[in-house]
Amino acid sequence: MEQSPRHVDPERRRGRGAATRETGRFERLNRADESDGWDIPEELPPIRTEVSEERPRSLINYVRSPDIPFDRTINPYRGCEHGCIYCFARPSHAYLGLSPGLDFETKLVARPEAPEVLARELRACRYEVAPLAIGTNTDPYQPIERDRGIMRACLEVLRDFRHPVAIVTKGTLIERDIDILAPMAAEGLVRVGLSVTTLDPDLSRRMEPRVPSPARRLATIRRLAEAGIPVRLMVSPVVPALTDPELERILAAGAEAGAGAASWIMLRLPLEVSPLWRRWLEEHYPGRAGRVMARLREMHGGQDYSSRWHHRMRGEGHYAELIGQRFRKTARRLGLDREQPPLRCDLFAPPPRAGDQLSLF
Known part of the structure; x- marks a missing residue:
């Protein structure tokens, strides 16, 4: 593949997933790095993670998709330092005027007032309770959560309101919050999905460079399960x-x-993710690149990706059907084909605030 003008030297992006800082699709101008003509060796520093802050006016994002089992979600952060090269959420950074490539994993946005905004929205008289999803866009347990604690503060709000929540993560930092999650689980208010893409630590480090190792994620599944979550x-x-x-x-x-259920999704390459993924393949697995892309296009009518409802998550055709059959057969044999119990919505109750009139009953 032809090298992009925004290509970044491998030494500067060590431990990152993307190789470029392509301009977002909403920008009027394209940016490119050009030599100034001086033949002087220049040492450029490694790319560091930068975190800015955003004060959200609202937090709950309502979605209307027939492909997913929830209708609302929140995001404590924008961007994700995990750097998974395949992440379908990368194009969301283009809305911020940033690159879905390296900017997505190095220019992060924290939302420190998210817990207060969430509490305000849950107290609204018109709010109708339903399970809330966290981690469907960017991982709430990415590395900066260790210092920021925004996800934990949001969980405290949900616990106090006795609000049902479904969490998706690759981050083992979720173990820190077992003290909140276990009591919520005992009331039927929480469940967790933990992603394991490969058991090969070398492939994992290349494909999802700042995610805990596969073995470490399996250990987290064990700890959560032992805690009754x-x-x-x-x-x-x-x-x-x-x-x-x-x-x-x-x-x-x-x-x-100790996982009690399992699910699968095929690789998705929407918008800017496709060129990022193809460039990554050529750099790390050039001998398999043609075969990988041929299989994907076979499942999407000759395209890298199709966003059609009821199709985009798994594709169609012989190969997609074969993966589905293998998954169903193995999950059934291992007892992972069970549906998780529905989350309870009947316990929802905004906690009283100082000065509130208490009920007589």
Whole structure:
């Protein structure tokens, strides 16, 4: 693949997923790095993570998609330092005037007032309770959460309101919050989905560079399960000709760790993700690049990706059907084909505030 003018030297982006800082699709001007003509060697520093702050006016994002089992979500952060090269959320950074490439994983936005805004929205008289999803866009347990604690503060709000929540993560920092999650789970108010894409630590480090190792994530599944928190193993994304041979072994490892259910999603390459992914393949697995892309296009009518409802998550055709059959057969054998119990909505009750009139009954 032809090198992009925004390509960044590998030494400067060590530990990052993307290789470029392509201009976002909403920008009027394209930016490119050009030599100034002086033949002087220049040492450029490694790319560091930068965090800015945003004061959100609202936090709950309502979604209307027939492909997903929830209708609302929140995001404590924008961007994700985990740097998964396949992340379908990368294009969201273009709305901020930033690159879905390296900017997505190095120019992060924290939302420190998210807990207060969430509490205000939950108290609104018109609010109708339903399970809230966290981690569907960017990971709430990415590394900066260790210092910021915004996700934990949001969980405290949900606990106090006795509000149901479903969490998706790759971050083992979720173990820190077992003291909140376990009591919520005992009331049927929480469940967790933890993603394990591969058991190969080398492939994981290349593909999802700042995510805890596969073995460490399996240990987190075990800790959550032992604490009585329902955990679903997410084999996602399945990458054709790269991770799909591991499907049965990943499911077996998850079952052994204590997962109570499992799910899978095929690799998705919307908008800017496709060129980022193809460039990554050529850099790390050039011998498999053609085969990987051929399988993906076979499932999407000759395109890298199709956003069609009921199609985009798994594709269609012989290969997609084969992966589905393998998953169903193995999940059934391991007891991972069970549905998780529905989250309870009947316990929701805004906690009283100082000065509120208390009920007589």
